[in-house]
Amino acid sequence: MTRRVPLDDEQECAFWTTNVGAKGTTANCRVLIGHRDEAIGASLALLLTLKKYQVLYATNIATLQRQIASWRPHALLLDTRLDADSRYAFVRRLRQDDQTARLLILAMSNVYPLDSVATLKQAGFDGHVRRPCSVWRVIDLLDSHFCRQDA
Known part of the structure; x- marks a missing residue:
């Protein structure tokens, strides 16, 4: 069992925006996960599914772009390694597009x-979790953002 240790450090795990999502159950909340490591992405997708989120997972930007256009997720959990080489051009494009400007985007970034x-904020991310991060922390952030009432 994972021991929950409180982490209040913005350098490790935090939301920077205060936009509150829709209140209600997570059953109608669509979360898209973009992660280079299949084991981590698939594990996170499974846990979010168990928490009654609708989840899709991809390992590259091209697939993420198609899924965003067709599925219209409410949140994107993005491994920063997928977009860092372009200086977060993918995230910047999402912020400039009227269809995705309000999408919750959470960076999942490396320790080293x-x-x-500051760079992640400037690129347009709404929050951040530094790897390694307890999966429960990510789920707690999503639950708090979407004002989950079915906890």
Whole structure:
């Protein structure tokens, strides 16, 4: 069993925006996961599914783009390694598009090399979890954002 240790450090795990999602159950909340490591992405997708989120998972930007266009997720959990080489051009494009401008985007970044919080904020991420991060922390962030009432 995972022991829950409180983490209040913005450098490790935090939301920076205060936009509150729709209140209600998570059954109608669609979460898209973009992660390079299949084991991590699939595990996170399974746990979110068990928490009654609708979840899709992809390992590359091209697939994420197609899924965003066709599925219209409410949140994107993005491994920053998928977009860092382009200096987060994918996230910047999402923020500029009227269809995806309000999409919740949570960065999942490395401990080393350290992704700067300021750079992630400037790119358009709404929050951040630094790997390794307890999966329960990610789920707690989503639950709090979407004001989950079916906990």
